Amino acid sequence: MKKYLLFLLLVLFACQPGLRQTQLVDVHTGTSGLELKFFDTNLVDVFESSYFDMLIELRNHGAANINEGKYVWITEENYVVAEGRTSKGVFDLQGRTPYDPSGGFSVVESRMTAKLLPQLIKGYDTPVIFLACYPYKTNATVHVCIDTDIQQANPRKVCKPDTINLRGGQGAPVAIESVEQIFSRDQATGKIRPTFVINMRNLGNGHVVDSSLLDVACGSQGGLSLLRGTSVTGEIGSAGFNKVSVSASLPSGDLDCGVNPAILLEKGKDAAIICRVNDNALLDVSAGTFTSLLSIKINYGYVTSKSFMLTIKKFI
């Protein structure tokens, strides 16, 4: 009986329909960048006048690498103090790749001291905040339809230059939402100028800052730079907050996204930038209709934080 049973099991489990093929993960999806998570062991009460280690996990869930990200611990210094050399620091993290879909991972540790509580108080809740400021970028490659037949003479085109929706993100907190395609005749040359309206939005949990102001974003001084953004453009009145710089290119060459390719990306709202083909890359009408690849890159700094209430208790 046992023999038959073994034979049956062999037949059932031996006949698999071929080897499973490894599927590569598309890492250019989602709206996450750096994800922060306190270790559960930290979320317990501590006693006054004692040391404890704060551990936080940093994981890059986005598609871009983080180089020279900065962090700082913020505490209520009357009661909790992070040891000097661990109160701030720098980190690097690889982004997600098809071969490492979980992204780069790191643990930041800080030695902290819970100070002596006042004499009459029995316990105290105090916030512990971890603030990270890091450079990030959003890359997207979009199939666009180049259509020089603006008179619509050819009814049988290979594609139509409709608006392209890119919902779901590109593996970064700043996401390209859609690309509109506009084709117009250049009055001087009579050639066709492809123009693209790129709509984007901050879909992450943090806020965007000019990538050159990361030190300021994670430091105590330099608020004026954030207010005026002087270190980027020198233009008075242009804020350093929510600022991203955008570049786009077609196989034929880079697009012209304006003199100042930095735009303000107000949280929760769409922002748009117009990029168009340079004068030297205009298309003849005879070029017809064909598909091409539009490459878009957005550079910015990103600030994200995580906090929790630490309870300090008195020794009774």
Place this chain on the structure above:
Amino acid sequence: MAEDEFEDIVDEESGEVTGFRRKGRKEPERAASEISESGSHARESSEELDLDSREHEIEPEESRERPRRSPDGWAPESHDSESESGRLRRAGNVVRESGRTGAAIHAFTQSSRQVFANVVFVIVTLGLFFFSGGFLSIWLRLGLVGVAVILLLFMNAPGLRQVIQNLWGGENRNVLRNTVVIFIIGLIITLAGYFSGMFSAFFAFVITLVVTIIYVLLHLDVKHGRINFLYYLAPLVLMTITAWVFGSPWAGIVGLLAGCIWLGWEKQSIGVAVIVGIVSVVLFLVILSLISVEEEPEEGKVAVDPNSRFGRMIALQQELWFRFIRTFRDVPGRIKQFGQRQVAIYSEDIQIGKVDKYAVKKMGLFLDNVGTDSKRVFVPPEQPGRFTEPILVYGELSLEGFEDSAPVNVRITCHAENLTGNVSGLVRPDDSFVMVHGDPPIDIGCVINPRDLSDGQYMIVIDVAFNFKTEAYMRGYFMEQTRLRAYTREKTDPLAEFGISDKDPKAVFTSGPVGIGVGLGSLPVPVAEDMHGPTVKITVEDLWEGRLGNVESFSFKLPPGLAVTAIEGKNRPGCDSACGTSDPCICALQRDDIDSLFSKKQEIAGISTLRINTDVKDAAVLLGNAPLAIRNIEVAASYTYNLQELVPVAVYHERVQP
């Protein structure tokens, strides 16, 4: 009166309009039919019947109040008798003669005249009752009131004979029979209790009375007899009964409310119920205060033997209501204070803190188990060698203090008070001593010689004063001004960006009788070099039922980098030289400043608030090295607090019998 308030009366046989009546009110003929139904006497005498119908054809007394209710609801009853039709025609003719407007005026005048007569009668009667105290005995005055009540019934009723007939007629006969049966059953139960001793006969008798009266009030069809004056007595009766039976003013109030609700329902008028309720309370208290249970009753009061059961009941009620009124004496003040406090919180004139949630015990000095064994003291005549038992009010003092905190100095005083004055007592074992954390509870007593007190109700008041300390800690968020402006311009909440959910932190204060709140205005506080710092508001609030006495010392500590420029608009010494440097700024107020800052005139709703103006002296120190600085303000106050407990005592001096 507008004409649309009237509707035509149509003869059911001929279909012609024979008169009119006020809308929603009873037809004239219905009143007559009621009289005809009420007894054969009215049927036999057509003249009397006609007279009665005329009396009611404009506005019968009962019909002025509401339409008559049919057995199954509020719909008017139908009339189909021939005699009623005839009367209807007669009534219509009378009304038509004077015209619609004239009839309306006549009806209004008739109604108003009767109401006016009632009001004048009641006022005159009450006036005679209160102002005849000097030359008429109380019994005579009460007798006069009784006569006045009977006269009032006559004024509002067509005739006493008819009232009696209506009382005995129809369903009322059954009601009265049932009433007698209920009372007899109750009496039997009472006697059973009296002879068996298994339960209180007195209590059973009171219950019997209550049930009987409630049954009568609920079932007796007094409307037909037009003696609905009884309705108005219901709240007072129910209040008296419930207060007596349950021995609590609260029960009396519940009884009163029940009576008022019933009256309001029956009369379909909230206004009547409210007015009668107020009048009932006043009457109850007046009657209660007119009874004297003292050996030597005051002139003009009804004397009751204090040793009799009735006397003891009266004494108990007087004591209960005295305490009850005393409790509510401060209610208007408290309501006003509550309102002021809410307005002040809304306008941020005062700051509210929260008690240290990790303090497992309520801290402070507690006076518990206060009582006396001699609530009623009978003082024997003074004779050589005869000992007089003193009045002893006792209590237990316990301290819940902080470890390592300073000793608590306790001072106790006591006295007996009534409306005329105070008599001091002696405190045992000592009127001042020191307690420290961990001390066991101490029994204290207040001894008062009853010979120092005249007859009457007294409150023995025990005052306990002790020193205590409260500390408070307030977290504030500080941010560089330009950075904050950048956030504001981008319409971004800076605290949310830092993951801070506690955006409006409250000061945490240590457990005790006083609470301390601290406010910094809108957070985060903007910081820049050489700019004005936040205005720090510190509120000291009395949280217990006692009274905050003197503030002995008051100090606060500001974060490093801030300096104090003024307290309540004045430069005051007391802040140390570290203010504005990298060390915290500690300020201790001087004695004179404390006295002026915590004076009564500074209080809002009994709460003192200080406003401390600051300057930023070193922004870098204040901000530290992070984009958001979390800094602390600490406050400490030492003060004297007064507890008070009251115990009612009645004193009676026994007289030597001649």
